[in-house]
Amino acid sequence: MSLTVTTHPEAVAQRGLPRFFSDMLVVTERNLIALVRLPQSLFFSSIQPIMFVLLFRYVFGGAITVPGRAYVDYLMPGIFVQTVAFGSIGTAIGLAEDLQKGLIERFRSLPMARSAVLAGRTSADLVRNIGVLILITVVGLLVGFRIQAGIWAFLGGLLLILIFAYALSWGFSIIGLLAPNTETAQVMSFPLLFPLTFASSAFVPVQSMPGWLQGFANNQPFSILVDAMRALSNGGPTSAYVIRALVWSIGILVVLAPYAASRFRRSF
């Protein structure tokens, strides 16, 4: 069998956007294959959020009262945000693993668009989030969640969450690049996620928290996203919430994505 061409015509490097998009798709596909094949990643992205729905709906929910609506309607917007937020740990772990296994080293020696490594990772996570949000919506509907603001407002809300999740993925990719291994990536992610998820309006009204916590809980981005989603599914005025949520998401994206990309380029 012939191993190579007998003469070696020198290969010319390709550049530009077509290469970037083609490489991004290849890396995205590869990450999605891994997602489907890995039982633990399927667990984290689907079973875990379902358990949170059931936990808050049937275990804690009875003890929590919220003004003016059923707790399940209050809860679900919080669950949506919590789910994509916890999911972004997967971005950090996935990248840390690729670094640890030497895959990034190989990628860096290939004539591919280097930025496609991060873009392919965050795109795969975006696809995963779309699937998970659909799943959680169905589970929510099964346990009594009702969309009062209309289907288009609700879908708009999911879109808002997806944009936010995409921005978060870029942010957590920085942790993946900094962490020496997957365990550390996980350990570094939780202290960030816990206060943002639980000291927020996701599960209980902020008014029930001590005064010193309310300032943070009212103004941090997770609460803002939850409030926007709540308005878009429970009804009520929306535009102020939506604008604030978009500003946060785009703000996170334009600051952290370039930073992640430059870290990726420089960290060797």
Place this chain on the structure above:
Amino acid sequence: MAFAIEAEGLVKEFKGGIRAVDGLSLQVEAGTVFGLLGPNGAGKTTVVRILTTVFLPDSGRASVLGHDIVADAETVRANIGLAGQFAAVDENLTGLENLRMIGQLTRLGRRQAIARANDLLQLFELTDAAKRIAKTYSGGMRRRLDLAAALLHSPSVLFLDEPTTGLDPYSRQSLWGVIEELVNEGTTVLLTTQYLEEADRLAKVIAVVDRGKVIAEGTPTELKATLGATVIDLEMSSTDQADRVSTLLIEKTGKQARLVGASVKLPLEHGPSQVRELLQILEVAGLMPEHLNLREPSLDDVFLTLTGHMAEASTEGGRK
């Protein structure tokens, strides 16, 4: 252009002040195999990573096929293949998917990537495992898959970092055959190895690297000639005796012998004529060897004399 790879004064320092590469220079003639030989931590992998544009050097310059590895890294990447020291295999993909992905990323196009992947899977005897997830592969199979990945786009310059570590003797032989065939077709290969036999058999020129510098360079024959024509092995009855012989030789001849277990190895610049003198010294001291053996120097002797480290310790090669 005669040189496929040129490097001059490469330096790479890691955080914590470790100078992994410390002013290293080399030149590799196109269409030949160049061997980098050195003990653990000598900086071989770091050099390979710099030349394959994975790391940026702190200073110095290098080029591949005349293209600067920093300024024109894109062209360099389009023309090189890398099989790193630790097989970079995606464990969640099958063998075929791994190669298809790398093929697409090296600009082959999906169809062409699959065709080429199947050829290479056959060459490395992985066809039966092509549709299995790489997680289920043995160490040697991963290694072969990784080597196949380096060959996907038929690169004209190939970097192989310890390519045969972890391969069984049969696979090693067949990889040597592949490398020889590639070189016959005009490929330039830079390989690092812990196996002197491998460097001896494949490499036209060998550079011995220690502490980030090239400390000796030449053809295998030239390197062996630096030790003189002959090496004598003195097999003593115990390591204790061997120690005493070594001390005695420094005292009487000023020469540092090498100890491997109970055997003492000493290069003789003036050939067998020195044997009588040597045996007299030993007889007077009552330290006669149980056996002795006169032979040509091996690359092993060169390597150990130059680096002063033990070969046994360098073969383990732990992960960083």
